[in-house]
Amino acid sequence: MFEELFSKRTQAMKASEIRELLKLVTSDDIISFAGGLPNPKTFPASELADVCTTVLQEHQAKALQYGTTEGVLSLREEICKRMKRTIDLDVGPDNIVITSGSQQGLDLLGKMFIDPGDAIVVEAPSYLGAVGAFKSYEPNFVAIELDDDGMKIDLLEEQLANLKKRFVIPKFVYVVPTFQNPAGVTMTDSRRDKLVELSHEYDFIIIEDSPYENLRYAGKDIKPLIVKAPDRTLNLGTFSKTFAPGFRIAWTMGPADLVRKVVISKQSADLCTAPFSQFIIAEYMSRGLLDPHIEEIKKLYSTKRDIMLKALDENMPEEVSWTKPEGGLFLWVRAPSYVDTKDMFLRAIEKKVAYVTGTAFYGDGRGTNEMRLNFSFETDERIHTGVERLAEVLRDEIKRQSP
């Protein structure tokens, strides 16, 4: 009904493949590596009631009223202080706009830069939510493969040169450089430098999505792109993984004139993000609770990552490989090319284990033999058992399909 009244972008819209698959994960005895949810154990439960009470006592008139589109000033100031402390970045409140989750930041950036037919660069595989947000604005996606060191910047350079011959310059390059979703890999320092160099040469914007920046369990910190190219990087950060997703509080950070444009675009998208939620997080941060809380989260996830890596080592058939993430929530499994993980999904569900199929993260048919595993949500025991089950499914599959 009314199909003919929909805009072209709506006619093309589909419900997310992940969400449709997850509908099959109906019972608790299915061990799910499919979601991307933070573990509820990481939620700041004990202090929260008290924080809410303080906000209602001290900031009631502002916390319950409409707020500015830019976001609550005290929260933006807390974020600035933390940026100085954690990555030695000098930013002020004008460099930050609070958004309703990073997802809104991605949507606003899509709206801000993309006219139908514009070229934009993403990773292959890439974060689904970003691809979905950008897709509404009808760009041409240029998807650059990644390996264990992140996006293959030499391939990017090649593509940029090719595009330029056709007078095409991408509007922006979108990357999740640190503990990527879905692949779990981190872009090396030298590739970051090269990406920045290219951004100057070809004059494109860098969109750096860094939801997992604070969740490193091994290895050494690498400078974020916004530190390397503060004049042309828009960096997205979020409290969903370090505090709780249920407040939908994130931020987009970058040059003040670009952030100002995001603010104007946000005005018509939702006027402002809930001041009540913003005051809660500002109060939590001003009490000095966030940093120690993040340390707790890292301990929990680090253990889960180790358990998953060990279980993979011990159980997976030798034809199967996977990434070794130094942080974040995900790792990426590659089966032999003749294995179709989408086809295999129903058999995995029968064996009571779930994952997300690789194709979901490409959108061009690639990834048929790949899959994403999440290690943040399940209990330690179930991670171990789940990997055993998945290994069994894969062994059967390899036996059956092997040429």
Place this chain on the structure above:
Amino acid sequence: MFEELFSKRTQAMKASEIRELLKLVTSDDIISFAGGLPNPKTFPASELADVCTTVLQEHQAKALQYGTTEGVLSLREEICKRMKRTIDLDVGPDNIVITSGSQQGLDLLGKMFIDPGDAIVVEAPSYLGAVGAFKSYEPNFVAIELDDDGMKIDLLEEQLANLKKRFVIPKFVYVVPTFQNPAGVTMTDSRRDKLVELSHEYDFIIIEDSPYENLRYAGKDIKPLIVKAPDRTLNLGTFSKTFAPGFRIAWTMGPADLVRKVVISKQSADLCTAPFSQFIIAEYMSRGLLDPHIEEIKKLYSTKRDIMLKALDENMPEEVSWTKPEGGLFLWVRAPSYVDTKDMFLRAIEKKVAYVTGTAFYGDGRGTNEMRLNFSFETDERIHTGVERLAEVLRDEIKRQSP
């Protein structure tokens, strides 16, 4: 910087005229009828800390986690029950999607229906936030004048017939039929019937924005359009005026297949609206607190409306007229045609009183002699004094400009 990278819609974007004007309202001694803010006295302060504590105790895992894009089920069910009770409308949770303020609903509907160049119908004057949201999707606006009985449906019929000759059918007609923002007028029952008739004849969608539905201080309820045409009306409701804006919780309600499309569009816009805020309002409603709370709000605003109407009666020069709203937050003042309210604005600020200029609500140059007054925010005394000041400014202006 980077101007050439922006999408066309962004290059055309401007900060809202209201917001720019409001920057001049810098000191507390300026009595402002310019805002549209609910009065902080209407916020449900006393019960809220306890409601938060209950939510954290009983729903913590769900309230702090990502939620479904559709919204928290218990909140949607509470809204359904209330619809049955207040307007005798039978709807289920599938007819409702929770949004981050009605503003997000408007943005998603714009995205869902508008391709560049599509015709859409709005009122003249119209709600600014809606015009801003729709504008991002580059429609052709058809603006139909209103009078004290709401949109002039005979003019709409004429325009529809004219457009049809050029093979143009508008995608939707957007109205705020009850206590309109900015004009404060309510569309009569017979005009509503005629609008519904036209929607069937020309096959367009009705978008009924009803933020003030529950705030009637005089006169008799008139059936909402969604009751008259449930098969083709998308109705937007909000808790911003009956609970508090600071949670950004609203809903879009309509046929399940249309609501489903809004949900898919919302997935890429922000994944979900904050579950924590949704649980708070669901808990508040389930305690039976909302309806009595709304009665309190109506008492407060009803008094303020009476004070403003009385002050206008007693003070305004006879050349000036205004609407007599039976509810909502606003009324609309018409000065003689030779008065330019934008030009007069700085003189009003000097006299310590502020309003919003009429032109802001048209976007085609009309409204130069008109202005919007808000009566919900200022204290009773200041409303009285503010109208005296405004009357003086207008008297001076009429003396000066009268031909």
